[in-house]
Structure formats: structure tokens, C-alpha cells
Amino acid sequence: MTLxxxxxxxxxxxxxxxxxxxxxxKKKPVGSFIRESIEGTLKAEEQxxxxxxxxxxxxxxxxxxxxxxxxxxxKEWRTEELLRSAGKIKLDIDLKKSRESRxxxx
Numbered sequence: 001m002t003l004x005x006x007x008x009x010x011x012x013x014x015x016x017x018x019x020x021x022x023x024x025x026k027k028k029p030v031g032s033f034i035r036e037s038i039e040g041t042l043k044a045e046e047q048x049x050x051x052x053x054x055x056x057x058x059x060x061x062x063x064x065x066x067x068x069x070x071x072x073x074x075k076e077w078r079t080e081e082l083l084r085s086a087g088k089i090k091l092d093i094d095l096k097k098s099r100e101s102r103x104x105x106x
Contacts, residue, residue: 009034 011019016030023033 019030019033023030026033028036
């Protein structure tokens with residue numbers, strides 16, 4: 001990665017000495033230490049956002065019926081659709097009225 005942007009940041013002598021000591025312990029220049037610290041903070045913020053999103057999704061979990069009930073419903077629906085498409089049963093709803101009521105509700 002090419003470093004092209006400079007950001008002037010002022011530290012008190014005490015802050016700078018702490019940074020210098022921490023960087024020395026990590027065997028890195030102060031600039032690299034600061035850059036890596038910022039990257040860690042940004043990654044932590046991103047992870048925090050992901051965890052919050054996950055928590056929101058978990059809070060929205062739907063109370064779905066057991067799979068067997070869903071499977072039975074789908075079988076019945078498919079059977080009815082096959083019979084309707086074959087002309088063996090008629091639709092039990094008036095599509096025109098259904099559309100009109102839908103348009104009124106908008």
C-alpha cells in the first residue's frame with residue numbers, strides 16, 4: 001500500500017513519550033504504531049456494526065411453524081394449483097374484486 005496522505009497530529013510531550021515507548025516495545029516506528037492502532041480501531045468499529053446488525057436480525061427472528069406443517073401446506077397448495085391449471089377446479093375468488101380492493105387499500 002502506498003502512503004500518500006499526511007495528517008498532522010499534535011501530541012503533548014507526555015503523550016508522545018507514551019507513544020514512543022509503546023512503539024519501541026513493539027519494535028516499530030511511532031508512525032507505524034499509530035497507523036496500526038487506527039486500523040485496529042476501525043476494524044473494531046466495523047465488527048461492532050456487524051454484531052449490532054446480527055443482534056437486530058436475531059431480534060427479528062420469525063416464529064415459523066414446524067417444517068412438517070409448512071411442507072403439508074405446500075403440498076396442498078401445489079395440488080390445488082395443478083388442478084386449477086388443468087381446469088379441474090375453478091378459482092374460488094373473484095380476481096377483479098381482489099384487484100379493486102387491493103387498489104383501494106393503497
